[in-house]
Amino acid sequence: MTIAQPALWLIAAILAQGALALGLLWYLGTIRIPMVMRGEVRIDDIALERKGWPKREWQASNAFDNQFQLPVLFYIGAGLALYFGPTLFEVVLAWLFVVSRYIHAFVHVTDNHVIRRFAAYFAGLLLLCVYWLDLLVRLVLAL
Template identity: 30%
Template sequence: MDHPLIFPMLIQMGMSLMILLWLAYSRVSRISKQGIAEIRKTGFPVHVNNASDNFKNQFEVPVIFYVLSLLIIVTGAQTSVIITAAWVFVIGRIIHAFIQLTKNVIFPWRFGVFVITVLALIIMLISFTLQVI
């Protein structure tokens, strides 16, 4: 199937899997350095918790993106506005993940990118709704 929304969806899914692999590596390497008993006492360091939080984030707002994209594909209601908004969403999610997995500067950077991605999703939803009504 050749649809312009498939590639952004695959990139978003691939990023989620890469974050999962990074999280697994971070946890296993920390456990091997400190041991389970110490981790239970002190917990994981901030960078490992940030990776965990980011992986959880991949199953919040992006789920709406996946469902909406599938609806658009099934109905054939894509427009250039929808495709552009999808790419803004995915690129924004990559930037959001990068920020959270590195310095994790919430205000203004991470939150600002989050707002942009949500606005892109809202534009996708409104454009889709206008196509199908």
């Protein structure tokens, strides 16, 4: 894959973002299943709400849930960029967004430092806004 193939680089960013969600789900399973199997958490206590889980599970669960917020807009934008034929600028924005999501998730499942977590979230949000603005400009220019 060369730099002259922005579509492949964009697809790789999409796959990396998807891998983050799947990796967090796997990690969540490595927390939940042993706790239930050891009897530390009763199924009846978690069947309808999350209050029965300890803090570590909540952190991982929240990190996983976050992969269905801003990343949804990323996936839509990436699909539009693929339709238009992605520019190098869009590929760079996409990868920077994905990196921000990995940082956000890492902070979430480790020390959960709210300021650092918010900084990563906000950086991703700004990148996503620029990404969408770029796509909007491309659409208007194509009309």
